[in-house]
Amino acid sequence: xxxxxxxxxxxxxxxxxxxxxxxxxxxxxxxxxxxxxxxxxxxxxxxxxxxxxxxxxxxxxxxxxxxxxxxxxxxxxxxxxxxxxxxxxxxxxxxxxxxxxxxxxxxxxxxxxxxxxxxxxxxxxxxxxxxxxxxxxxxxxxxxxxxxxxxxxxxxxxxxxxxxxxxxxxxxxxxxxxxxxxxxxxxxxxxxxxxxxxxxxxxxxxxxxxxxxxxxxxxxxxxxxxxxxxxxxxxxxxxxxxxxxxxxxxxxxxxxxxxxxxxxxxxxxxxxxxxxxxxxxxxxxxxxxxxxxxxxxxxxxxxxxxxxxxxxxxxxxxxxxxxxxxxxxxxxxxxxxxxxxxxxxxxxxxxxxxxxxxxxxxxxxxxxxxxxxxxxxxxxxxxxxxxxxxxxxxxxxxxxxxxxxxxxxxxxxxxxxxxxxxxxxxxxxxxxxxxxxxxxxxxxxxxxxxxxxxxxxxxxxxxxxxxxxxxxxxxxxxxxxxxxxxxxxxxxxxxxxxxxxxxxxxxxxxxxxxxxxxxxxxxxxxxxxxxxxxxxxxxxxxxxxxxxxxxxxxxxxxxxxxxxxxxxxxxxxxxxxxxxxxxxxxxxxxxxxxxxxxxxxxxxxxxxxxxxxxxxxxxxxxxxxxx
Amino acid sequence: xxxxxxxxxxxxxxxxxxxxxxxxxxxxxxxxxxxxxxxxxxxxxxxxxxxxxxxxxxxxxxxxxxxxxxxxxxxxxxxxxxxxxxxxxxxxxxxxxxxxxxxxxxxxxxxxxxxxxxxxxxxxxxxxxxxxxxxxxxxxxxxxxxxxxxxxxxxxxxxxxxxxxxxxxxxxxxxxxxxxxxxxxxxxxxxxxxxxxxxxxxxxxxxxxxxxxxxxxxxxxxxxxxxxxxxxxxxxxxxxxxxxxxxxxxxxxxxxxxxxxxxxxxxxxxxxxxxxxxxxxxxxxxxxxxxxxxxxxxxxxxxxxxxxxxxxxxxxxxxxxxxxxxxxxxxxxxxxxxxxxxxxxxxxxx
Ligand SMILES: Cc1ncc(C[n+]2csc(CCOP(=O)(O)OP(=O)(O)O)c2C)c(N)n1
Ligand code: SF4
Ligand SMILES: [Mg+2]
Numbered sequence: 023x024x025x026x027x028x029x030x031x032x033x034x035x036x037x038x039x040x041x042x043x044x045x046x047x048x049x050x051x052x053x054x055x056x057x058x059x060x061x062x063x064x065x066x067x068x069x070x071x072x073x074x075x076x077x078x079x080x081x082x083x084x085x086x087x088x089x090x091x092x093x094x095x096x097x098x099x100x101x102x103x104x105x106x107x108x109x110x111x112x113x114x115x116x117x118x119x120x121x122x123x124x125x126x127x128x129x130x131x132x133x134x135x136x137x138x139x140x141x142x143x144x145x146x147x148x149x150x151x152x153x154x155x156x157x158x159x160x161x162x163x164x165x166x167x168x169x170x171x172x173x174x175x176x177x178x179x180x181x182x183x184x185x186x187x188x189x190x191x192x193x194x195x196x197x198x199x200x201x202x203x204x205x206x207x208x209x210x211x212x213x214x215x216x217x218x219x220x221x222x223x224x225x226x227x228x229x230x231x232x233x234x235x236x237x238x239x240x241x242x243x244x245x246x247x248x249x250x251x252x253x254x255x256x257x258x259x260x261x262x263x264x265x266x267x268x269x270x271x272x273x274x275x276x277x278x279x280x281x282x283x284x285x286x287x288x289x290x291x292x293x294x295x296x297x298x299x300x301x302x303x304x305x306x307x308x309x310x311x312x313x314x315x316x317x318x319x320x321x322x323x324x325x326x327x328x329x330x331x332x333x334x335x336x337x338x339x340x341x342x343x344x345x346x347x348x349x350x351x352x353x354x355x356x357x358x359x360x361x362x363x364x365x366x367x368x369x370x371x372x373x374x375x376x377x378x379x380x381x382x383x384x385x386x387x388x389x390x391x392x393x394x395x396x397x398x399x400x401x402x403x404x405x406x407x408x409x410x411x412x413x414x415x416x417x418x419x420x421x422x423x424x425x426x427x428x429x430x431x432x433x434x435x436x437x438x439x440x441x442x443x444x445x446x447x448x449x450x451x452x453x454x455x456x457x458x459x460x461x462x463x464x465x466x467x468x469x470x471x472x473x474x475x476x477x478x479x480x481x482x483x484x485x486x487x488x489x490x491x492x493x494x495x496x497x498x499x500x501x502x503x504x505x506x507x508x509x510x511x512x513x514x515x516x517x518x519x520x521x522x523x524x525x526x527x528x529x530x531x532x533x534x535x536x537x538x539x540x541x542x543x544x545x546x547x548x549x550x551x552x553x554x555x556x557x558x559x560x561x562x563x564x565x566x567x568x569x570x571x572x573x574x575x576x577x578x579x580x581x582x583x584x585x586x587x588x589x590x591x592x593x594x595x596x597x598x599x600x601x602x603x604x605x606x607x608x609x610x611x612x613x614x615x616x617x618x619x620x621x622x623x624x625x626x627x628x629x630x631x632x633x634x635x636x637x638x639x640x641x642x643x644x645x646x647x648x649x
Numbered sequence: 650x651x652x653x654x655x656x657x658x659x660x661x662x663x664x665x666x667x668x669x670x671x672x673x674x675x676x677x678x679x680x681x682x683x684x685x686x687x688x689x690x691x692x693x694x695x696x697x698x699x700x701x702x703x704x705x706x707x708x709x710x711x712x713x714x715x716x717x718x719x720x721x722x723x724x725x726x727x728x729x730x731x732x733x734x735x736x737x738x739x740x741x742x743x744x745x746x747x748x749x750x751x752x753x754x755x756x757x758x759x760x761x762x763x764x765x766x767x768x769x770x771x772x773x774x775x776x777x778x779x780x781x782x783x784x785x786x787x788x789x790x791x792x793x794x795x796x797x798x799x800x801x802x803x804x805x806x807x808x809x810x811x812x813x814x815x816x817x818x819x820x821x822x823x824x825x826x827x828x829x830x831x832x833x834x835x836x837x838x839x840x841x842x843x844x845x846x847x848x849x850x851x852x853x854x855x856x857x858x859x860x861x862x863x864x865x866x867x868x869x870x871x872x873x874x875x876x877x878x879x880x881x882x883x884x885x886x887x888x889x890x891x892x893x894x895x896x897x898x899x900x901x902x903x904x905x906x907x908x909x910x911x912x913x914x915x916x917x918x919x920x921x922x923x924x925x926x927x928x929x930x931x932x933x934x935x936x937x938x939x940x941x942x943x944x945x946x947x948x949x950x951x952x953x954x955x956x957x958x959x960x961x962x963x964x965x966x967x968x969x970x971x972x973x974x975x976x977x978x979x980x981x982x983x984x985x986x987x988x989x990x991x992x993x994x995x996x997x998x999x
Contacts, residue, residue, distance in 0.1 A: 071996055265999055269992045279990055286986045293749045295741075313978035315989070318748055318971060322741070323774040330734075330741025330771075334714070337732060337742070340749035360735050450995055453987050491730035491746075491753055494709045499678075499724050501733030502717075511680075512725070 040211065040255045045104035047112030048206060051129045052121030052142075053090055054083060054097045057199035062099025064203055064220060066445050068212040070270050073260030074103035077560065078445040079111035079633065084300070084383045091145075091153040096128045105259045109411075109560030111444060113637045117209070119202055121145060121176070123154035130166075138254055139169045140205065142176035142198065170254065174245060176201050183241035184234040193231065197238035204242025211257045214239060264449065271448040273412040273441030273557075274304040277345070277371060280419025281305075282315050283451075285341050287459040288423060292343065293335035295320045295328040299347045300383045301442040302373040306345065325350035329357040329370070336366045337500075339463065339490030341423065345371035348390045349380065352397070358432055359398040362526065364500045365477075365486045367426035367433075369419075370394075374438040376631045385631030386439035388556050391610040394434040395585060401523050403530040405429065406585035408436040410559035413448040415441060418582060421537075424459045429533055430485040436584070438606075440633045441557045463488050471495035476510035483536070484529035486510075531586050540588040544570075544577035547597035550647050553623070554604055555581040555611050558634045562604055565639035572640075574647040581611070592619045602626055602646055604639055664754055667707040673698040676708050678728040684719060689840035689866035693787060694726055696843050700850030711754045714743040716768060718760035718794045720787035720866070737768025740775035743782040748968050754854065757784040762792045765801040765821050776830035776859050778967040783853050783860045786823055789868035790875045797871035809871075824945035824959060827861040828938045834858060835941065835960040839865035839880050845891070845956060852958055858966045879949045888949055892957035894933040900953045908944075908953075915943050915952065933961045 048065070052058040059080055069076045079100040088095030102112030117138040120126035122145035133139065146161050160166055161173060180201035181194045207214060217239060225232035246255075271279075285292035294317065296306040310319040318335070322328035329344040336342030346354065351372050361368040374390045376382035394406055405425050409415040415437055422433040462480070466489050476498045478487050489496050498510060506513035507521050542551075544566070554562040559580050566578040579594055581587070595601050595615060603612040604626035612625045626642045628634055676698040684690045701711065711729040715721035717736035724731030730753075734742050739757045747755040757775075764772050764786045775782065791809065792798040798811035802823065806815040827835045834856040838849040846864065853860035865876045879888035890900040890908065898908040899920055907928030909918045918924040929940065941960045947953060 067994075073996075073998070263998045267991070267995045267997055269995045271992075275992075282989060283986060291749055293745060295745060312989075313975050314982040314984040315986075316975055316979070316984075318975070320745070320748065323770050326738060327741040327744075327771055327774065330738045331745030331748070333734075334742035334745025334747075335749040336745075338746045338750035338753070342745065342749075356735055357738060357741075364732070450991050453990065491712045491750070492709060494707065497678075497709050497728055497730050499680075499713075499727075499731035499733060501724075501731075502735055503733060 040257050042257050042259060044106060044258065045102065045108065045112075046117070046210065046256060046258050047100060047102040047115045048117045048119070048210070049098055049100040049115035049129060049132065050119045050202070050206075051096060051098040051125035052119075052199070053124065054085075054088060054095045055090060056097070056121045057196070058097050058099050058121070061199045061203045062101060063445075064217045065206065065212070066101055066270060067220065068207065068214075068216045069101065069103045070268070070447055071216045072212060074105065074258055075107050075261040075263060075447060076101055076103035077108055077111040079440070080443045082384055089153075091122055091124055091150045093124045093128055093154060096125050098125070098129060103258055105261050107261065107263070109563045110633070110636055113635045117206070119206060121198070121202065123150045123156050123160070126160065127154045127156065133169065135168060137169055138172070138209075139166060140172045140174060140202070142202070143173040144175050144177035172205075172249075172254065174205060176242075179241055179245060180238045183237045187230055187234050189230065189234055194234065197234050200235045200238035201242035201245070204239040204244075205246045207239075208243045208246025209254055209256060211255070214243060263447065267450045268447045269450055270445045271412050271416075272443055272445045273409065273415040273437050274301070274373070274443070275308065276409075276412055276415035276448070277305050277419055277437065278308045278312075280416040281309065281341075281343060282312060282317070283416070283453070283456065284420055284423040284459060285315070285317075286453070287420065287456060288341060288427065288461050290339070290341040290461065291316055291318065293318045293320065293332060293340045295322050295331035295335070295342075295344045296346065297322050297325045297328045297350060299325075299350050301375055301439040302345045302347050302350070302371065304442070305371065305373070325353035326357060329354040329368075333357060333361050333366060333368055336361070336368045337364070337490060341369070342367070343369040343371065345373065347373050347375045348377050348393065351390060351393055355398045358404070359400065359402050360502050361432040362398070362402045362404055363502050363505070365430050365488065367430055367488070369422050369426055370432060370434045372434055372436050373442050374436060376439070382631045384439065386557070386606065386633055387629065387631065388436075388438060388558065388606040389610070389629070390436060391555075391584060391607070392613070394436065395614070401527065403527050404585070405431055405433040405530055405533055406436065407433065408556035408582055408584055409441055410556060410580060410582055412441050412444050412446050414582070416451070420456065420459070421582075425533055425536070427459060427461050428485065428536065429483050429529060430462075430488045431530065436556055438557050463490060467493050469496065475508045476500065477505050478508050479525070479529075482532070484525060484532055534586040534589045537583050537588060539590040540579050540581060540594060542577050542579050542594060545575055546577070548575060548577065549598060550575070550600045550602065550643070551577045551579060551595065551598035552602045552604065552643060553579050553581070553595065553611070553615065555584060558604055558606060561634040561636040561639060564636040565604075565643055568636070568640040569643040569647065572644060574644055576643055576647060584611070584614075587618065595619050595621045595623070600624065600646055600649075602643065604634060604642070606634055664706050664710050664752060666705045671702045671705055671707070673702050676701050676728050678726055680725045682726055683722060685870050687869040688719070689789065689868070690720060690723070690787065692840040692843060693785070693846065693864055693866060694723065696846040697727070697785075697850055700847040701854060703851050704854055706754055710752065711756065712746060713756045713758055714739045714746065715758040716760070716763035718763045718792070719868070720760040720793070721758055721763060723758040737763050737766070738771060739763070740768065740771040740782070740784065744775055744778070744780045744967075747780055747782050748971060751781075751968055751972065755782045757782055759784065759786050760793070761786065761788045761790060761800045761802040761823070765823065765826065769801075772826070773830045776827055776832040776861060779831075779833050779858045779964060781858055781966045781968055783856070783862070785850070785853075785862050785864055787864050787866040788823060789866045789872055790820075791868050791872035793868045793871055822945060823863045825942060828942050828945055828960065832859060832861045832960065833962050833964055834860035834958070835945070836861070836958040837863045837865070837956050839876060839956065840867060841880055841882075842885075842956075849957065856961060857963060879954045888953055890947070890953035890955045892931045892933075892944070892955050892959060894931055894958065894961070896931055898929045898931055906953075908947075915947060917952065933958050936962060
């Protein structure tokens with residue numbers, strides 16, 4: 023919806039008409055060296071302070087420094103902001119900032135028809151055009167006719183703005199991202215102050231650089247103000263969010279906060295064993311900076327060691343956690359199985375990325391579900407959870423820890439590249455409102471030796487009597503060999519193996535009695551249910567609502583608990599004529615749903631390395647609803 | 650035999666001692682041993698129980714972590730806590746355990762395949778990090794549990810089940826590997842000298858830091874008498890060099906021979922001859938591992954085979970560094986979870 027008003031914006035004194043819009047999506051694209059992630063993050067901060075709801079989508083090349091100007095080196099940052107609550111970073115941007123020809127080439131196809139294109143015309147040299155495989159200059163050959171274009175001399179204007187500061191050429195040119203940012207701030211009526219504060223904070227000790235960035239920012243802003251850019255000055259009013267204190271959060275930050283909070287709620291020492299891998303490394307890096315919370319991070323020699331140390335820590339009674347991505351899970355499988363057999367409370371974070379093999383390390387996918395479910399030898403059930411949004415990563419870590427201790431089992435929590443890097447406003451949780459997490463072994467440590475059997479089980483949960491070493495008289499040995507029921511001695515009897523196999527499966531099944539049922543958004547029964555899991559929540563929610571607005575009756579259910587499924591899931595899927603399972607894989611949840619409930623679930627599947635497109639999914643929903 | 654080594658670290662500074670005097674029996678579990686009759690592992694088990702009882706640390710304060718192999722069955726037979734884990738990974742589990750539970754004594758039991766083949770990576774790193782765990786590698790130069798394939802310590806050309814016309818690969822020397830991994834305690838002993846083995850085990854257990862002990866172990870089923878050429882009672886004096894810190898490197902009947910430096914390494918000299926003055930005195934605490942490496946490389950038949958503590962140096966452990974970082978950061982920085990949740994900046998929605 024677009025309305026035009028003539029109200030002056032808060033930061034300038036221009037009298038140009040300013041349009042009001044519900045939601046805008048902007049994408050910054052440039053060379054990896056152009057500082058697009060930085061610009062995008064500053065824009066997100068300014069947007070948070072302004073009060074919009076927002077969601078971001080960084081997308082960067084796996085190469086740290088691909089050749090300058092090349093297509094492989096293009097890095098981008100998308101942000102969608104709205105006066106309403108939003109759940110995705112938007113499909114197609116309304117505005118594309120392209121800092122060079124390669125950025126234009128890679129991202130133009132995403133821009134909405136008639137969208138606004140801001141290009142750095144200085145970068146459209148014949149050399150750069152060639153690197154981007156442009157036979158002729160798109161700025162002059164008419165190929166961009168369908169778009170509104172602002173051709174700004176971003177590099178030269180930025181350099182001119184910092185002219186008398188005595189910077190090297192290179193440093194002067196580096197300020198061009200702040201110029202571009204200033205221009206976009208003008209376009210979208212953002213306040214400059216949060217960015218000025220940030221510059222002071224970040225570059226305060228390098229006054230020259232700080233001043234250069236400030237000047238470039240102001241110059242970009244002034245450029246917008248003085249260049250009459252018709253139809254481009256847009257305002258998105260603040261969103262009405264629930265009252266409270268907010269911060270921005272990414273999925274990886276939420277994992278870190280979740281682990282620290284879980285350690286607090288269990289009153290356990292946190293041990294995090296990990297081997298660096300995109301996109302999970304940040305969790306290790308950020309936890310390593312939190313020694314004051316008693317965090318023991320351990321950068322292992324490989325993923326096997328990472329999970330081994332976490333198992334050792336869990337066995338010792340600490341909160342043992344390991345985190346990785348798909349290739350690392352593959353290496354950890356044998357050790358995770360040891361934790362299944364020894365029945366230890368181990369937390370495994372899997373920040374999924376695009377595969378197979380090394381795949382596309384910086385791109386997103388939901389392709390590890392079956393790996394964590396079944397990628398181990400033997401009958402090896404464990405608990406699998408998946409977060410649905412960046413902020414939800416926090417709460418799902420608490421759930422993972424709660425269940426790991428209550429059931430004395432390894433728990434895998436699935437996140438992915440998209441959740442890991444996406445930022446959104448997040449209501450800061452009130453620590454005093456979070457329930458403490460029970461650690462049953464604390465009640466067992468004083469068991470008398472006559473009453474202690476390591477594989478005796480709680481009658482409700484079937485959790486075994488796990489007690490860490492150190493208790494006099496309770497010495498016992500555990501390991502990967504099959505255990506005798508109750509005593510935990512090594513056992514090879516056929517009856518015992520059957521019984522233990524059944525017990526391990528039953529224990530995981532009983533988790534369903536201690537987790538919430540799946541909720542249905544929409545009609546309780548009827549024609550079409552859309553069933554999703556993990557990070558696609560936002561896109562699926564948006565698509566379902568769009569389909570409803572188009573007149574279709576659609577129900578939506580979203581799973582955060584993948585193993586076991588919520589108790590009512592079988593009943594829920596049987597109440598609809600059609601079930602659609604959208605996933606960023608080729609149908610992994612769909613396979614589980616079909617196998618478990620004998621329903622003819624259909625799939626909507628994208629394996630592109632990008633988050634699901636809400637727009638395409640809406641079409642798929644409408645189509646299936648019409649069938 | 651009592652080994653003369655640098656002053657003992659008081660174990661009790663870290664691990665509380667038991668109230669009463671403990672004996673070998675306190676460390677023996679009631680699980681039936683399952684090794685082949687005549688296997689060297691039996692002697693190692695007995696000496697382990699004996700050596701540890703000398704420490705007087707309560708068995709519940711000890712944890713044995715092993716990998717997979719005949720040797721790795723060991724934890725079942727100790728009346729301590731224990732984990733019989735997965736092939737090659739015991740050092741990782743032991744590391745995580747020790748770092749989160751400094752009050753426990755953590756032992757690793759491993760074989761030549763477990764430690765040097767599938768677990769080679771972990772062995773290097775646990776030693777390099779100087780995690781305070783005690784590693785006992787039972788070297789029988791063969792894969793016992795899988796019934797007789799060659800191992801990374803099998804000699805070149807050895808005929809085994811998986812090398813019917815001889816292996817085509819050169820073996821690793823466990824001591825060289827440990828020294829190259831910056832191990833702070835490196836020793837060797839063998840199954841058929843109970844006294845020496847007991848003393849070496851005790852010595853390793855008292856070391857503050859990662860201790861590595863190679864124990865030559867006879868597998869009488871798949872690699873019988875692999876070390877007999879120099880460990881048999883009647884040839885020991887001639888062919889073994891019992892190292893003692895601070896003592897000259899003498900061996901032979903009546904200690905009539907010694908080791909001295911040569912242009913290419915070490916050489917044997919006559920203790921009564923003109924070069925007697927050149928005979929080296931063993932310094933286990935020498936920071937540079939040069940002489941220790943030369944000793945580690947001494948092999949039968951050219952040289953006497955060294956036994957005992959080759960190297961023992963004291964440096965802070967991984968856990969020492971980690972714990973002190975935590976202490977310092979706790980002192981320097983706020984650690985309030987509510988503040989952490991709020992992050993760098995927040996805003997209020999009315
Ligand atoms: C992942 C894995 N690969 C292979 C095996 C089979 N395996 C068990 S023990 C062993 C070799 C053991 O040799 P060593 O470590 O020398 O121990 P020993 O039996 O000689 O004491 C092998 C290959 C296994 N258990 N796990
Ligand atoms: S196979 Fe060899 S190492 Fe294994 S128990 Fe028998 S004798 Fe000992
Ligand atoms: Mg062996």
